[in-house]
Amino acid sequence: MWNRRQGSLRPVGCGVEELRRRRREREAALRKARREQQLVSKRLLRDDTPEEAESGCVDLILGEAEIQQFLWSAQRGTEEKEREGALASLRRGLQCPETQQTFIRLEGSMRTLVGLLTSNQALLQLEAARCLHELSHSEQSAVAEACLPATSYLLTYLSGHSSDFISPHQTVLEALGYALSQLLQAKEAPEMIIPSILGSTLPQHMLQLLHPGPKLNPGVAVEFAWCLHYIICSQVNNVLLITHGALATLGLLLLDLAGAVQRSEGAGLELLVCPVLRCLSNLLTEPAVDAVGGQMELRDERVVASLFILLQFFLQKQPSLLPEGLWLLNNLTANSPSFCTSLLSLDLIEPLLQLLPVSNVVSVLVLTVLCNVAEKGPAYCCHLWPGPLLSSLLDMLAFSDTEVVGQSLELLQLLFLYRPETAQAFLQQSGLQALKRHEEEAQLQDRVQALQQTALRG
Numbered sequence: 001m002w003n004r005r006q007g008s009l010r011p012v013g014c015g016v017e018e019l020r021r022r023r024r025e026r027e028a029a030l031r032k033a034r035r036e037q038q039l040v041s042k043r044l045l046r047d048d049t050p051e052e053a054e055s056g057c058v059d060l061i062l063g064e065a066e067i068q069q070f071l072w073s074a075q076r077g078t079e080e081k082e083r084e085g086a087l088a089s090l091r092r093g094l095q096c097p098e099t100q101q102t103f104i105r106l107e108g109s110m111r112t113l114v115g116l117l118t119s120n121q122a123l124l125q126l127e128a129a130r131c132l133h134e135l136s137h138s139e140q141s142a143v144a145e146a147c148l149p150a151t152s153y154l155l156t157y158l159s160g161h162s163s164d165f166i167s168p169h170q171t172v173l174e175a176l177g178y179a180l181s182q183l184l185q186a187k188e189a190p191e192m193i194i195p196s197i198l199g200s201t202l203p204q205h206m207l208q209l210l211h212p213g214p215k216l217n218p219g220v221a222v223e224f225a226w227c228l229h230y231i232i233c234s235q236v237n238n239v240l241l242i243t244h245g246a247l248a249t250l251g252l253l254l255l256d257l258a259g260a261v262q263r264s265e266g267a268g269l270e271l272l273v274c275p276v277l278r279c280l281s282n283l284l285t286e287p288a289v290d291a292v293g294g295q296m297e298l299r300d301e302r303v304v305a306s307l308f309i310l311l312q313f314f315l316q317k318q319p320s321l322l323p324e325g326l327w328l329l330n331n332l333t334a335n336s337p338s339f340c341t342s343l344l345s346l347d348l349i350e351p352l353l354q355l356l357p358v359s360n361v362v363s364v365l366v367l368t369v370l371c372n373v374a375e376k377g378p379a380y381c382c383h384l385w386p387g388p389l390l391s392s393l394l395d396m397l398a399f400s401d402t403e404v405v406g407q408s409l410e411l412l413q414l415l416f417l418y419r420p421e422t423a424q425a426f427l428q429q430s431g432l433q434a435l436k437r438h439e440e441e442a443q444l445q446d447r448v449q450a451l452q453q454t455a456l457r458g
Contacts, residue, residue, distance in 0.1 A: 070090040094135060100134075100135060100143045104135075104142065113132060114128075118157065129172050129175035129176045133182065135179075136178075136179040136180075145186075148193070151183055154179070159202050171219075177222075189234060198241075203240070210224065210276075228279050229278050239286065246279070250280050257276065270321055277327070281324070281328045284328075307325055307328060319358060322362050360403065367396070367408060378418045380418075402441060406447060426455055427455055431455060
């Protein structure tokens with residue numbers, strides 16, 4: 001998802017500030033594209049029995065009369081088991097597109113379903129919530145739109161809990177959190193849903209659910225972390241979330257997740273760490289983050305150390321999450337000399353270089369982080385060379401991927417500008433020959449030529 005970097009680096013006649021401006025413009029465009037891609041994530045939350053999973057939905061297509069009967073039994077059944085059974089049958093039927101269409105055409109069906117969430121019976125609440133999230137992840141636009149009027153009731157229900165927002169029925173909260181996360185991906189969400197959420201007490205409640213400690217419920221936390229992620233991606237009012245302490249809460253949760261890895265308690269960790277990393281990454285791109293003091297809340301070496309603990313865990317167990325962690329590291333170091341200093345003082349350059357061979361996407365992000373460090377000036381470049389960095393960059397120039405090579409050229413240019421001795425070492429290690437293989441590549445020609453000139457002048 002990071003393969004859209006464009007533009008050329010023309011260092012001849014360009015100052016450092018101009019180079020930095022161009023990098024920031026490219027990254028801004030990249031972040032926008034990334035947020036748009038992240039707004040689609042249809043995740044199913046089902047625990048059907050094997051028998052249900054095998055049966056499929058062919059035999060569960062329900063007609064109007066059957067749906068009405070199930071809703072009537074759920075509302076007015078004389079026995080608790082009868083009411084729960086009726087909703088369970090309806091929920092299984094709502095896994096079928098045909099039943100979903102029939103359900104939304106019935107007058108009052110959605111209102112009845114949401115009303116059942118107010119029941120004082122936990123299992124009945126849970127089945128009603130499951131019905132709602134079966135509807136909310138529908139691929140049919142008409143079904144998703146029919147769910148929108150239910151949002152206000154859902155918000156009222158979720159916001160109506162105690163100040164601790166700790167319901168006795170965690171499975172209900174988990175299912176409702178899932179349903180809300182799906183509704184937040186609707187194209188109407190920025191205008192019709194998110195303003196209502198931000199105008200309620202729900203954001204504070206969400207953050208309480210994500211605060212590490214003995215009350216943290218992993219399943220519930222996962223669902224509301226995704227809710228928070230979609231709200232942040234929509235950029236309706238992220239400053240409000242920052243003033244509510246979102247950065248501080250998510251930073252503490254990141255530390256807690258890294259601690260769980262160190263204690264070998266990382267099973268299923270990726271389910272929570274992915275939305276947490278995305279939330280932090282996207283909040284850090286807010287222009288007003290410093291103005292409201294948000295950045296100060298994360299200026300802690302422990303954040304960088306914890307992130308590297310997670311990166312090592314991903315490398316061994318979940319390589320697909322490496323880009324998420326590296327994107328956060330990029331956003332931490334982009335405008336913060338203090339985070340770059342932490343990276344150097346904790347001797348994390350070599351562990352970062354060890355990630356280069358994983359994939360082209362990872363390589364580009366690693367090199368981008370190193371560019372963030374190098375552009376901070378001569379004192380920072382002194383920590384980057386001498387060392388293994390130059391030989392790693394020469395290896396990167398052997399790649400055919402233009403993104404990897406382009407980012408390598410950018411990093412070399414910064415090193416040559418701030419640490420001229422690097423240029424001589426580059427020449428001595430056959431650097432010009434490494435550049436020659438890219439002289440005919442249209443996207444790289446200008447940067448190759450500029451780097452050759454800088455190296456020879458140095």
